[in-house]
Amino acid sequence: MTRALSRSILRGTIAMIVFLLLWELGSRSKAWLGFPLPWISAIPAPSSVIVVWGALLHDSGYWQSCYLSVLRVMAGFFAAMIVGIPFGLALAINRTAYGVLFPTFEVLRPIPPLAWVPLSIIFWPTQELSITFVTFLGAFFTMVLNVIGGAKSIDVRYFQAARSMGSSSFDIFRRIILPGVLPSIAVGAAVGMGITWNVVVAAEMISGGASQATGAGGGLGFFIWNSYVGGSYPQIVVGMISIGIAGYLSSELLRALGDRVTPWLRRR
């Protein structure tokens, strides 16, 4: 078991090193080939990215950007959970609620969260709120769909068994429906978190950062855009990898949390 694990870690590490090496060679192709390889030579080499990153680690502006993006992701994500789970449950349980609300929900759902940005800026009093709102939308629709789907796929025999053993409607909600949708909530959370990171970065790029005056502090999306405008290409890559790492960490965290609340799936 542990051997297989250490082996897969080894494989992953080697793959990553090979990837970085090829990238490094590709970006520096002009120096050793005499002519630049197309496309790849335009990308800053990993070594230069690391140098720039090292310098940025002492830059409060970079950390401020990370912090702001994480904050928005968390705010949007948790708002989506808090609103989306009960909303999805209500739609799954109550036929009337489903009939009234689901069509509207389905029309709004295909609208990409980014299409909401202009309206959101008009509607919400602060820019912070409008970015958070758009982030919220990204996770909300996924969450609701997962909860509804999860609740509907609970085997009818569980309800019948619970009823014949004397469960009340509330017991059935608490002991059958809630645990029954937990796995779907965990999946919805993982997917929603990914969408949230997608959305927050794009929203930050569009809306241009929180404090225009200093040019810093607008989140990682703004950080990337600002680096592009300022011509600091390695810094773009730093911003991108930072998002990758943040996204990975939040997904892992959610996975661990999901495993914790659904022990019957983990042990199999």
Place this chain on the structure above:
Amino acid sequence: MSAGAIRIEDVVKVYDPGGASILAVDHCTLDIAAGEICMIVGPSGCGKTTLLNAIAGFHSITSGAIYLDGEMLCGPGKPQAAPGPDRVVVFQNGALFPWKTILENVAFGPIMQGRLSRKDAEDKARHMMADAGLSGTEANYPGELSSGVRRRVEIVRALMNDPKVLLLDEPYRALDSLTKSVMHEALLEIYYKNRVTIFFITHDLEEALFLGQRVAIMTTRPCRPKKILDVDIPHPRNYSILTAPRFRELMEETVDAVHEEALKAFAAGEKEGA
């Protein structure tokens, strides 16, 4: 034991999916004595499960009535029985709650009914599980156990409710024949300790004759008793009766009736498919 007599009286069930009425059960009358193992045999899809669902209270009936110990469960003015712990179902593919441990599953009923505190219910569950040779699985989740063990757990979970009637809907259908024979003896062992009425649906004639005191062979859709047979082999039984001459005789007596219905069901299935 006097409780647990079921009377099915002239029950008709018509399904009406999108206007096309399908007669599932047709004027079915059947009496099951308290504490009896009554086996209901018929081809898949013949309507036997409809009957079980009506007794359990999962579905309504169109006309007729069903009584439990003289009290009407469903009938005129009350098309659907209320599900209750006096009639617990053991389902075809099992319905142990996957998110609860075996112990929590077994203790579920009495806690729901407010008859026992959690602690007392779990004590009783441990006791009954030990009786059924299931000790050691308490902390497992159903997904970690074999389907044979799960099925035994489910029967114990049902018995925890002190039911008058156990409704079994092809509980051993998905099991291989070796596991099945073990399950049959385990079920009889449980039955000898707790004499509840058992309403057992199956399409396996050998299973029916081995377990049942009476076997009702049903016609294929619409469902109605075609032949009711007393299995005059005394209980307690074990697997040696399978080769006994009387068992073979009963088998011969019934196999034609069952085969005939199976053919009809097959032909009907082909028609539906065409």
